[in-house]
Amino acid sequence: MCDVVIIGAGLGGMSAAYEIKAALGAAHRVTVVGEGRQFSFTPSNPWVGIGWRQPADVQIDAASALGRHDIAFVDSPASAVHPAENRVLLQDGRELKYDYLVIATGPRLAFDEIPGLGPLDGYTQSVCTTPHATTAWHAYQDFLKAPGPVVIGAAQGASCFGPAYEFAMILDTDLRRRKLRDRVPMTFVTPEPYIGHMGLGGVGDSKGLLEKELRQRHIKWITNARIDQVEPGLMHVSEHDTRGQVLQTHALPFVYSMVIPAFTGVAAVRSVEGLVNPRGFVLIDKHQRNPAFPNIFSAGVCVAIPPVEATAVPTGAPKTGFMIESMVSALTANIKAAIDGTPAIAEATWNAVCLADMGDSGAAFVAIPQIPPRNVTWAKEGKWVHLAKVAFEKYYMRKIRSGNTEPVYEKYVMKAIGIERLKPGTQPGRQ
Known part of the structure; x- marks a missing residue:
């Protein structure tokens, strides 16, 4: 019997748990290590931040959902990974031994890299987690009593821009409905x-x-922007030219602000030599496997992906839900191959497919593959995208509750935008 331990109970970790258990069966143990008991559907957090969803609408008790499929759940987060000893140390002092480890932790939110950034020790809000989005909603309720200037965006080094655009436009829609815009x-x-x-x-x-x-x-x-510092009600921003030289500085007043921070790897893995890059993201080969420790696999935002291109102010490459599902399917097949004594051959298809809600409309983006040059590059907008994202939220929550292993992004999102099967030269058919 093999022990497979999965660190992380988010989009990647929960999907990996179900797929690996389905592939390996009762002969092998699967354990998920989570930070708290709740699974949160992260793509819905911008709605939570504006009060269009309650936390309970986008959260599921992970332990109960996993337990129905004979998957163990531990609600103490990992504090350290010791690859040479095949063990994970938990914050409550326990440790777990593993034969195969899947790192699907998501990122550490690097608010500390900019003075005054963040909802805990700073002056800006976040929708990166459901608790943060809940705090953002409470701050928004106070803001509505005395509205004023708003600053929304992303910090230098950020790799997740969709929620920033979504939040800005959802906020605009909500304020117009309230006659406060x-x-x-x-x-x-x-x-x-x-x-x-x-x-x-x-x-x-x-x-x-x-x-x-x-x-x-x-x-x-303001593009090519670097946030230098945030003070109460004032954000200091440097605007750069294409060579990275400062063009001008801005002192932006705000009553409310939401900023997506840069990410790093989590503390449990960040200092493990050979496992991660200098920012703490997990190094993987084309089979989602770490080159230094071949019994460690990784998927999701925590993996190391180089930027698509150099930019004057640092930006990172996003890891979308469609890509994460593909990573999970690949690592599942390769873990099973390793247990069966056969070569790892499965590879993820790193395609970017995004549905961005705009409150009263939406935009769909398709990049196949994610890194140029591409076979498909496509962007469309319309009310149908908003409706598709609302429907997709229901589909994905149903998947997590039921333990369904179907590729929801490919089945529902690709269908919504008119791609039934991905073939060379295929273009989305729906306008």
């Missing part, structure tokens, strides 16, 4: 070299699409 000047701040870059070098005409949306919503923007 005319009292709220809004500025979008981003390290991207242009609006719609998204860490991907752009997708189709994402630049034109998102610039148009921001203009129509009267949201000003």
Whole structure:
């Protein structure tokens, strides 16, 4: 009998648990290590931050869901990984031995890299976790009593730009519905070299699409932006040229601000030589396997992916849900191959497929593969994207509750935008 330990109970960790258990069966043990008992559907957090969802709407008791499929759950997070000894130390002092380890922790949120950033010791909000989004909602309720300037965006080194765009436009929609939009000047701040870059070098005409949306919503923007410091009610931003030289500085007043931070690897793995890169992200080969420790696999935001291209202000490459599901399927097949004594051959298809809600509309982006040059680059907008994302939330929550191993992103998201099967030269058919 082999012991497979999965660190992380998010999109990657829960999917990995179900797929690995289904592949290995009762002959092998699967254990998930979570930080608390709750699974959160992270893509819905911007809605939580505006009060369009309650935390209970986007959370599921992970222990109960996993237990129904004979998967053990430990609700004490990992404090250290010792690959040479095949063991994981937990924060409560216990340790777990493993034959195979899957690291799916998600990231550490690097608020500390910018003075005054973040919801705990700083002055900005976040929607990176459901608790953070809940705090953002409480702050938003206070803001509604005395509205004023708003600054939304992403910090230098960020690799997750979609939620920043979503939050800005959902906030705009909510304020218009409340008849308060005319009292709220809004500025979008981003390290991207242009609006719609998204860490991907752009997708189709994402630049034109998102610039148009921001203009129509009267949201000003600053690109090539580095947040230098945040004070109570004031954000200091340096705007750079294409060579990285400072063009001008901005002192942006705000009553409310939400900023996506840069990410690093989590503390449990960040200092393990051979396992991670200098930022603490897990090094993997094309089979999702760590080169130094071949019984360790990884999937999700915690894996090391180089930037798509160099930018004047640092930006990272995103890891989307579709990509994460593909990573999980590949590592599941390769763990089974290792147990069966056969070579690892499965590889993930690193494609970016995103549904971005805009409150009263939405935008869909497809990049196949994620890193240029691409077979498919496509961006479209419309009310149907908003409706598709609402439906997709229900599908994915149902998957986690039931333990379904179907590739939800491929089955539902690709179908929603008109791609039934991915073949060379395939283009989405739905407009």
